[in-house]
Amino acid sequence: MVTTYTIASGKGGTGKTTLSVNLGTILASYGRETYIMDADMGMANLGILLGLENVPVTLHEVLAGKAPVSEAIYEGPSGVKVVPSGISLQGFQNADPELLRDVMKEIVNQCDFLIIDAPAGISRDGVIPLAIADEVILVVNPELSSMVDALKTKILTELIGGHVMGAILNRATLENTEVSVHKIEEVLGVKVIGLVPEDPNVRRSAAYKTPIVVKYPSSPASIEIKKIAAKIAGVEYKASEVSEKSGEKFLDRLARSIFRSDK
Known part of the structure; x- marks a missing residue:
């Protein structure tokens, strides 16, 4: 049974698209049929991160009624399937976002996980x-403005069901941040996963143009993204390399810094 996750943020520049690409790549590496769809049709960046910015057919053409969705599906790292949006403004203007539901109906019968950026x-x-989406995941940066914007997105999500x-x-970072994990959970009313x-x-x-989990699998960011993907897939995360253990120590220090109680 397919599960659809929408990765959302209240503002641009949070790293939402990067997380979508990397989570999808790891889920695919688990042997789960995984699709990533770029629904950010006006500011499409997902294809750029994977070197798919010049493909002949994108979600724009599909939503303009010019091509079937099957022609806009491309294979990425670890076998993840990617449905990129185009980078042209004209393509964006011709696309009808209302047709996104129909596109999803075709895709969900083919996959275990669908990640929507x-x-x-x-x-x-x-x-x-x-x-x-079955579930929405909010991406927040450690600053008050990001948390406030994420709250607006959460409220909107709940208003529309x-x-x-x-x-x-x-x-x-290890430096002091404007908000702690405790404060994020308190304000948003959801867990930091x-x-x-x-x-x-x-x-x-x-x-x-390669996901960090592929290019630098032992980096601290890669380790944490793998943990999140493991939670989503319902599998146990295991550090597979000695170098990842040093990454774990860094994450422990980071957690102590950011999971502190507000004074």
Whole structure:
């Protein structure tokens, strides 16, 4: 039975698309048929991260009625299937987001997991991915403005009948942050299901157009993303390399720093 997750954030620049790509890649590596769909049709970046920015058919063409969804599915790392949106504004203008439900009906019969990269913020195009997912996961950065914007997205999700599974705190550091995990859970009313640290290898892997979990599998960010994917897939996470153990120590220090109680 397929489970659909929409990865959402209240503002741009939180790392939402990067998390969507990497979570989907790890889920596929577990042998689960996994699709990633770029529903951020106006500011599409998912295809760029995977080197699919120049493919002939994208979700834009599908939602414009010019091609079937089968022609817009491409294979990515670990066998993950990718449905990218185009990068042209004209393609965006011709796309009808209302047809997204029909596209999903075709895809869900083919996969175990569907990861939807939603548009940031609150917009008409962003409502559908929030409403049609089984679970919505909010991506939050360690700053007050990000938490406030995420709360707006959560409220909107619940108003339209969606459900927020939890939040991922992304780009966390050992330095003092404006908000703690405890505060995020208190304000959003959901659990923080993962804490992904700031990691320079995220940028490096993006330059190679390769997910960090593939290019730098032992990096601290990769380790935490693997843990989150394991929770989603219902499997036990196991550190498979000696180098990952040092990464675990870093994450322990990070957790102590950010899971502190507010004074």
